[in-house]
Amino acid sequence: MCVDDQILSSYVDGELDAHWKEKVEAHIAQCEQCRLRVSRLQKLSADLSAAEPRPEVIDRIERRVAARLDHLLLPGSERGFWNRRFSIPAPMAMAALLCLVFLSGFIFIRGITPSGTGEVGMPIADEKGYSQGLETLTSSSASSMSENPNVQQIFDLLENSGGSIEVRIELPRKSNFTVHGEPQLLRAADYRGGESR
């Protein structure tokens, strides 16, 4: 009676324990059919081994992968800060972008809005120069003048003093004229070359 084929397969793989191995070998020694079957199984393993990649090919690939792994798996500190990758969640990135747009828009609008209360389109002296002139006027007058005299108050003061008062109005020493807004009277003449209506 021949040995089971599965046992022969295990025998070829060296997976039988010593007791079974001896029995199989004793049987094979006198059974031509089982001996042939064992040699066929061994040939099959040899054919499979023939399909193995050559050692030099494996060595070359091993070195190549090792070099890439060395580069990829180095600790972050050795790779340098600027080579690190950061990931920002999309909602956070979107919120940051919106904040940036809002902030820059706000700064831009503040930059073009007139800060003073002067009339639009008229060049005016800056407030500093204007107040310096008034200070000169008020310093030479009586203390009855309010801090911010208007024209009528000036006339009253002149009248009461009988014209003996010396009035000196100084223009600002440094005139910093700035233009605020668009000129109101800036329009090109609409000349139509004698065209009659």
Place this chain on the structure above:
Amino acid sequence: MSVPEKGGDSFRKFYTKSFSTLLKVAYHITLDMDAAEDICQEAFIRFYNRPFSFPSEDQALYWLIRVVKNLSFNYRKRKVTEYRAMDKIKQEPERIEASGEDLLIEKETVRIVQEALEQLPEKYRSVLILKEYAGLNYQEIGRVLRISEGNVKVRVHRARLQLETLIQGEDVDVR
């Protein structure tokens, strides 16, 4: 045996020791050396970045082989699907160039064996590749595939029977 730690000599030694086995497993499943190379690299990256440790170097190797096997079969399935979509079911796999005087016979044998191996069901193909190319015994194969040793024995035998049938269908003498 020491457990390979991240970085240092133990990792390097483990890499050198296990790379050949992993590459053979990947190659015989994918039949594409470039893909096998990429898969091995990916497996080692996963191994390096794993959030757990192994009780022994053997366990680490079984884990790596399992990762390579799964990645390789996934690759193969994806490629087969692509080829089917292109109406090219029969793919000519990339071959390793052989050299020597018996070049022609060896190339033909390799082609036939690879094509027969490719036609085996995954569960038979896995055990045969791990047996013949990774050099694992039945117990080790069982640990990699998480099946019993008896189951491995049955699968290896059935795989060989099917492989013989397929090779004989190619009219190749395997006596």
